[in-house]
Structures are given as structure tokens and as C-alpha cells.
Amino acid sequence: MKVTIVGAGAVGASCAEYIAIKDFASEVVIIDIKENFAEGKAMDLMQTASLNGFDTLITGSTNDYSKTANSDVAVITSGIPRKPGMTREELIGINAGIVKSVASSVLKHSPNVIFIVVSNPMDTMAYLTHKALGLPKNRIIGMGGALDSARFKYRLAEALGCPASDVEGMVIGGHSDTGMIPLTRLAARNSVPVSKFLSEEKISEVAEATKVGGATLTKMLGTSAWYAPGAAVSSMVQAIACDHKKMFPCSALLEGEYGLDDISIGVPCIIGKNGIESIVELDLTDAEKEKLTTSAEAVRKTNGLLEETVN
Ligand SMILES: NC(=O)c1ccc[n+]([C@@H]2O[C@H](COP(=O)([O-])OP(=O)(O)OC[C@H]3O[C@@H](n4cnc5c(N)ncnc54)[C@H](O)[C@@H]3O)[C@@H](O)[C@H]2O)c1
Numbered sequence: 001m002k003v004t005i006v007g008a009g010a011v012g013a014s015c016a017e018y019i020a021i022k023d024f025a026s027e028v029v030i031i032d033i034k035e036n037f038a039e040g041k042a043m044d045l046m047q048t049a050s051l052n053g054f055d056t057l058i059t060g061s062t063n064d065y066s067k068t069a070n071s072d073v074a075v076i077t078s079g080i081p082r083k084p085g086m087t088r089e090e091l092i093g094i095n096a097g098i099v100k101s102v103a104s105s106v107l108k109h110s111p112n113v114i115f116i117v118v119s120n121p122m123d124t125m126a127y128l129t130h131k132a133l134g135l136p137k138n139r140i141i142g143m144g145g146a147l148d149s150a151r152f153k154y155r156l157a158e159a160l161g162c163p164a165s166d167v168e169g170m171v172i173g174g175h176s177d178t179g180m181i182p183l184t185r186l187a188a189r190n191s192v193p194v195s196k197f198l199s200e201e202k203i204s205e206v207a208e209a210t211k212v213g214g215a216t217l218t219k220m221l222g223t224s225a226w227y228a229p230g231a232a233v234s235s236m237v238q239a240i241a242c243d244h245k246k247m248f249p250c251s252a253l254l255e256g257e258y259g260l261d262d263i264s265i266g267v268p269c270i271i272g273k274n275g276i277e278s279i280v281e282l283d284l285t286d287a288e289k290e291k292l293t294t295s296a297e298a299v300r301k302t303n304g305l306l307e308e309t310v311n
């Protein structure tokens with residue numbers, strides 16, 4: 001399995017590191033527009049190989065897409081991250097052009113590639129990639145829900161006073177401060193609903209902290225997070241590489257599922273060697289459906305800005 005990572009910044013490098021440590025890919029190529037940056041990150045990571053015990057070959061390239069040829073998976077992290085006080089949606093003006101151009105450069109050299117789109121505003125960037133490339137919908141996956149669900153489990157574990165491995169929880173909807181929908185009704189500790197252990201008030205505090213998880217870290221770090229994003233992407237790449245058929249909430253192009261059409265938004269997907277192998281349609285309550293409709297309206301509003309930001 002050959003993986004391209006576009007963008008050698010915080011998320012791209014973290015993603016490369018986790019993929020290498022998990023040791024399931026033969027080759028990772030990191031590519032960046034900044035002279036020698038990807039080469040430097042790749043060399044630094046390769047110098048951890050004997051320490052961390054992996055055999056994955058990591059190389060870097062400054063904008064030479066021929067080096068990415070015949071990649072099975074490409075992760076797009078290029079673009080700018082937000083600063084404290086900003087929303088992800090405010091990044092569209094710069095990131096849309098970058099995502100569109102790097103995605104077509106990757107595809108030229110890797111006609112069978114599966115894309116994982118990370119750059120923000122992620123749901124809109126995934127939608128743009130669909131519109132720009134016209135690939136089958138299984139081959140373009142937006143990463144947001146895997147990260148948001150990990151943050152939900154972190155917050156649940158904190159409230160329950162237990163390890164995160166004891167907790168199940170999923171976040172669907174748009175990857176935005178207001179659009180995320182932590183499915184509190186389905187959250188559980190070892191299959192026991194969390195409402196058995198936590199008050200309604202505590203559960204809604206957990207949900208609110210989850211939704212602003214990215215903004216909270218951005219405020220603390222001065223830029224957005226990278227460890228959990230990198231880990232989330234690497235798990236999705238691994239599910240494709242190993243044909244795990246694992247369920248992750250992903251931003252998928254919907255064609256009628258959940259009553260939505262022509263939009264990429266977070267819903268549970270089965271991820272395997274073909275990318276999105278199927279979309280799982282949950283029986284949502286009326287209140288959850290209403291939240292998903294509102295979240296989709298906000299994503300559509302951002303999608304509507306694409307015409308004026310990218311040609
Ligand atoms: N979807 C998610 O869950 C999630 C999580 C974290 C970050 N993000 C997003 O990922 C993006 C990257 O975040 P980061 O913290 O790694 O930022 P960063 O600034 O550390 O890295 C971005 C890299 O992209 C490179 N780049 C810019 N234009 C390029 C181009 N045309 N071709 C190749 N490389 C180019 C830059 O040189 C830089 O090295 C941001 O948009 C951020 O909002 C999304």
C-alpha cells in the first residue's frame with residue numbers, strides 16, 4: 001500500500017508518523033509546496049524507524065507529483081489551519097483553491113486513488129473534491145467524525161471516570177462548532193447506556209464540550225490540533241489498507257440517504273478496501289433528524305460560497 005500525504009504540516013506529519021508506527025503501509029510520500037519541508041519531515045520520521053520498529057519507507061517531495069504515482073490512498077491536509085477565535089468556515093477562501101488543485105494533481109498520477117480529505121472547512125472541501133474530480137462516491141472520504149467521536153469518548157470517559165476504551169460514542173453531522181451531533185442517546189459504557197451513570201445535565205455538558213473540541217484546542221495551542229487528527233486519519237487509512245470493514249462516521253456524498261442529496265456530511269460509513277463500502281442509515285429520533293437537517297443547511301450555506309472562492 002502506497003499512501004500520499006499532501007501537506008507536511010502538523011496534521012500531515014502526525015498522520016505519517018501514526019501510519020509508520022502502525023506499520024501496515026509499504027510507502028508514504030509526503031508532498032508540500034514549501035521547499036524542502038516535506039523532505040525534512042520525511043527524513044526526521046525515517047530516523048525514528050529503528051527506534052520505533054517500523055519498515056514503512058517515508059519520502060518527501062517539494063511539489064513533484066510524479067513521486068506520488070500509483071498511490072492507493074491520498075490524504076489531503078494542505079491549506080491553512082484556523083487561529084483562535086476563527087471558525088473553520090472562514091478558511092474556505094484560501095483552502096478551496098489549494099484543495100482543488102492538489103486533488104487533481106494527485107489524480108493525474110494515481111488514477112485509482114482513494115482520497116481522504118482533511119483540510120477545512122472539511123465537509124465543503126470533500127464536496128468540492130467530488131465536484132472537481134467526478135469520481136465514484138466511495139473514493140472520496142471526508143475525515144471529521146472519527147476525530148469528533150474520539151473527542152466525544154474522551155469527554156464521556158472523563159465524566160464517567162473510566163478509560164476511553166470502556167466507552168462507545170459517535171458524532172454525526174457537519175464537522176463544525178455548531179453542526180456536530182454527538183449521539184448521546186446511543187452512547188454507552190460497555191453497552192450500558194451512559195444515562196445509567198450520568199445526569200441529563202452532565203450528558204449535555206459532555207456534548208457541548210465535544211462540539212467545541214477543536215476550538216478549545218485551537219485556543220490553547222494558538223493553532224488547531226494535530227495528534228488526534230493524525231491518529232484518526234491513520235485509522236481510516238489502515239481500515240482501507242487492511243480491508244477492515246470498520247465503521248467510522250465520515251463525510252460522505254449523500255444521494256438520498258438520511259433524506260439528503262448532493263451534500264457531503266458526517267454519517268456512519270463502512271470503510272474497507274474500496275473506501276466507503278456502504279453508508280449505515282441509523283433510525284434517528286425526530287429531534288436528531290431535525291439537528292441533522294439544521295447541520296446540513298449550514299454545510300450547504302458554506303458550499304454555496306464555493307462558486308465565488310474557486311473557479
Ligand atoms: N478535518 C479535520 O478533522 C481536521 C483536523 C485538523 C486540522 N484540519 C485542517 O487541516 C489543515 C492542515 O492543518 P495543519 O495544522 O496541518 O496546518 P499546517 O499549516 O501545519 O500545514 C499545512 C501545510 O500545507 C502546506 N500547503 C499549503 N498549500 C499547499 C499546496 N498548494 N500544496 C502542498 N502543500 C501546501 C503548507 O506549506 C503547510 O506545510 C487545515 O485546514 C486544518 O484546519 C482538519
Ligand SMILES: O=C(O)C[C@H](O)C(=O)O
Pocket residue numbers: 081082088120147175213214215218224225229
Ligand atoms: O478545529 C480545527 O479547526 C481543526 C480541526 O477541524 C479539529 O477539529 O481539530
